[in-house]
Amino acid sequence: xxxxNQGPIWEVFVQSKAGKPYKxxxxxxxxxxxxxxxxxxxxxxxxxxxxxxxxxxxxxxxxVQAEDAESFFDPSDDKIYRHPTFYTMPEGSKNI
Amino acid sequence: xxxNLYTYCLRLADTSLILSxxxxxxxxxxxxxxxxxxxxxxxxxxxxxxESLYKYAAEIKGGGLTAxxxxxxxxxxxxxxxxxxxxxxxxxAYITVRQFFMDVYNYYIYSDLKNSSDKTIxxxxxxxxxxxxxxxxxxxxxxxxxxxxxEESHNKVQTAVNELWMYTDELFDMDNTDQELIANGVAIDLxxxxxxxxxxxxxxxxxxxxxxxxxxxxxxxxxxxxxxTEFMGYILNEMQYLPNKxxxxxx
Numbered sequence: 001x002x003x004x005n006q007g008p009i010w011e012v013f014v015q016s017k018a019g020k021p022y023k024x025x026x027x028x029x030x031x032x033x034x035x036x037x038x039x040x041x042x043x044x045x046x047x048x049x050x051x052x053x054x055x056x057x058x059x060x061x062x063x064v065q066a067e068d069a070e071s072f073f074d075p076s077d078d079k080i081y082r083h084p085t086f087y088t089m090p091e092g093s094k095n096i
Numbered sequence: 097x098x099x100n101l102y103t104y105c106l107r108l109a110d111t112s113l114i115l116s117x118x119x120x121x122x123x124x125x126x127x128x129x130x131x132x133x134x135x136x137x138x139x140x141x142x143x144x145x146x147e148s149l150y151k152y153a154a155e156i157k158g159g160g161l162t163a164x165x166x167x168x169x170x171x172x173x174x175x176x177x178x179x180x181x182x183x184x185x186x187x188x189a190y191i192t193v194r195q196f197f198m199d200v201y202n203y204y205i206y207s208d209l210k211n212s213s214d215k216t217i218x219x220x221x222x223x224x225x226x227x228x229x230x231x232x233x234x235x236x237x238x239x240x241x242x243x244x245x246x247e248e249s250h251n252k253v254q255t256a257v258n259e260l261w262m263y264t265d266e267l268f269d270m271d272n273t274d275q276e277l278i279a280n281g282v283a284i285d286l287x288x289x290x291x292x293x294x295x296x297x298x299x300x301x302x303x304x305x306x307x308x309x310x311x312x313x314x315x316x317x318x319x320x321x322x323x324x325t326e327f328m329g330y331i332l333n334e335m336q337y338l339p340n341k342x343x344x345x346x347x
Contacts, residue, residue, distance in 0.1 A: 006128040028130050034237050039130040041230075042137050 007031040008057060012040040015052030022054055030055075100273045101214070102156045103176065104283055106166070107320050108205075109149035110177035113167060114328075115198055116142035117335055122185050134234065138195070141227040148220045168339040172332055173322040179315065180263035182327040189242060189252040193260050196235040200296045201267050202228040204289045213281035236300050243304025254306055262314035267293065269318055 006029040013022035025044045030036035036055040045053060064072050076082065119139030126132025150163035157166075181198065185191050206228055209221035242253040268290040277283030301308050317323025338345060 006130075029128055030130065031241070035130075035241075038230075038234055038237075039134060042134040043130065046137060 007035070008059065010036040010040070010055045011058050011061060012044050013054040013056070014044055014050040015054075016050060018051055022052065025049075027058065028055070098156055100276050101282065102153050103273050104277055105149045105153040105156070105217075107176040109146040109153065109167075110175045111181055111198075111319075112142040112146040112149070114175070114177045114331060115181035115194075116140070116146065117331060118181060118183075118185055118194075119191075122191060125185075127188055135191070138231050138234070141224075141231070145220065145224045145227070148223070152216050152220070164339070168336055172324055172328055175319070175324065175328070175332070176322060177319050178263070178266055179319045179325050180260065180266065182319070182325045182331060183260060183263065184327055186256070186259075187252065189249070189256040190260065192235060192238045192242060193253060193256040195231070196239050196300070197260065197264055197267075197297070199228060199232040199235045200293050200300075201289070203232045204292045204296075205284060208284040208289070212283070217282060239300050239306070240304045243301070243306040250305065253304070257301070257306055258309050261309040262312040265311065265313055266315065266318045266320070269320065271321070 008029070008031075009027050010030055011027050012025045014025040015022045025040075028036060028039040028043055030039050033055070036057075037053060040053055040055050044050070116139045119135055119142070122132075123136045123139075124132060126135055146167070147163055150166045153166055154161045154163050180194060183190065183194055202224070206221040206225040210218050210225055212218040212221065239253065242249040244250070268286040270286050274283050274286065278285055298308060315323065
């Protein structure tokens with residue numbers, strides 16, 4: 001199997017049932033959109049895992065760079081009051 | 097009638113089995129991991145289709161015969177597959193073209209067979225059609241990608257089309273078995289399939305900027321009557337090694 005150009009990486013998102021959110025399942029190599037969605041199908045949904053499938057070119061995903069992580073995420077560290085932990089749960093409810 | 101039906105099942109099943117064998121042979125030799133898995137998946141679908149047909153054939157024949165007996169314990173002359181599927185995995189272009197020709201064929205025969213008067217054949221066809229629709233989509237796209245790709249990929253796929261073309265005339269050959277089963281509404285008219293097959297193949301070749309070769313009749317004894325190419329002996333030798341060596345082996 002050749003190790004040279006296998007095409008760009010595409011991220012794969014699978015929806016387990018209609019109405020459920022799409023979840024990241026992994027990645028595939030492919031040279032075009034058709035190949036990407038078919039490779040994703042063959043790798044991630046052959047065993048009944050999904051009813052919906054998205055692929056997106058990895059380079060088109062905008063993500064937070066590692067060096068920006070501090071400024072993006074750390075400011076929320078000391079603001080626990082942003083979580084609803086200070087409320088008492090109403091009787092009988094499981095989630096609020 | 098029963099004998100015809102048995103033969104008809106074998107023709108369909110053997111073609112799928114041998115094509116699946118060729119695809120399995122290619123496992124781990126694909127151009128890249130995803131494609132390698134995709135091709136093997138197609139092979140698995142095909143062996144599933146063959147298995148359903150062998151089971152039905154075994155039922156028709158009776159006498160305790162199993163699907164495995166039929167699949168693995170016959171002589172070369174008793175296999176009824178098309179010559180096209182025996183053709184070796186010369187390179188990725190040959191594999192793609194062979195698959196494309198067969199996918200178009202399977203797509204149309206199963207589209208019609210799902211209305212067969214034989215309920216089992218109709219059910220197998222309906223299930224297979226879903227798989228084959230996907231196979232056809234994949235191989236059609238590969239034809240365009242290779243044909244309309246680089247000069248090298250274009251030349252390779254055109255060579256494969258030219259070399260494999262002569263095997264396609266057999267796809268539409270009919271004999272008494274076909275005629276009698278057509279009269280009962282079990283089998284399908286391959287002349288009709290030929291029109292649709294040619295149209296679809298033409299469309300894809302045009303899109304892929306490939307040339308359609310001239311029609312040739314390549315053989316006097318076709319696979320459906322037990323005649324085979326020189327490749328078949330090697331295939332069976334390897335495929336039957338295990339059941340020959342350990343006749344009582346079970347899965």
